[in-house]
Amino acid sequence: MEIKIARAPFAAVIIKLLQGPVYADDKNIWRELLGWQSAIQEYFGKIGMELIITEQDGFARVMQPETDENDDNPLPRLMKKQSLNYEATLLAVMLREGLEEFDVKSEGTKFYLTQKEIKERIELFYKEQTNKSKLWKDLSKPITSLINIGILKLNREDTVNKDNNQYEIKRIIKAFISNDKLEEIKNKLSNYVNPIQQ
Known part of the structure; x- marks a missing residue:
């Protein structure tokens, strides 16, 4: 029964x-x-x-909280940890900063950027054109990485020109990158980028 x-x-x-x-x-x-x-x-x-x-x-x-080392019967992980490569991490930091600026200006609740605007923000990080083209020739991989973990959402797609694709930067990014974490990552990234610019 x-x-x-x-x-x-x-x-x-x-x-x-x-x-x-x-x-x-x-x-x-x-x-x-x-x-x-x-x-x-x-x-x-x-x-x-x-x-x-x-x-x-x-x-x-x-x-899912981290497993305590002293736990004799640890639970299996339901959620896999996802690590981001350098480009995706840099992009996430740029977007987190952008959301902070957006909130200060109080322009609304949803923050959108086109792929062209994302490129422009990234280019400000690099002084030399060669470095920009070398690292950011193809934005689709870091963007896809951030879509996969829910930080970015494709809001409007332009099949002719990807630069016109519009993305919503989801507020969950604040859970991934707190204000303290933002400063810490920015310092690490600046140490990484500066030698490239020599």
Whole structure:
């Protein structure tokens, strides 16, 4: 005899969070998330995960804390760690800085850049044209890397000229790169770039 288990009223929110970050734009899911916040936190806590809601920036995500070395029975990792190469890291830092500037100007809630605008921002980082063309001849790889981890979202595609592609810089970037982390990475990148410019 099959035992029918009642579905949790917040099941849709759980599934969305397991798929990736949830944003306040998704009004129904966001409302349910806030309404069932304690129950959802408890659910994830039972499976060793943590719900993080950043209401100020309008996003929520689940994280799997690092395994304690003294834990005799560590949990398998549900979420794979993704490391970014130099170009993707530099691009993420540029976009994080851009979002900071955008927020200071209070121009709205969503920050968009075209591929051409992204190129222009990157070029300011390099003094010599040769270095720019060498490292940024093809932007598609670092952009794809950031799309894959949810930092960028293609908002408008131009099949004729990729420079006109428009991307939304998702606020989840703040979870990946805090203000302190931003300064730390910028210092490391400047040490990397300066020898190239000699």
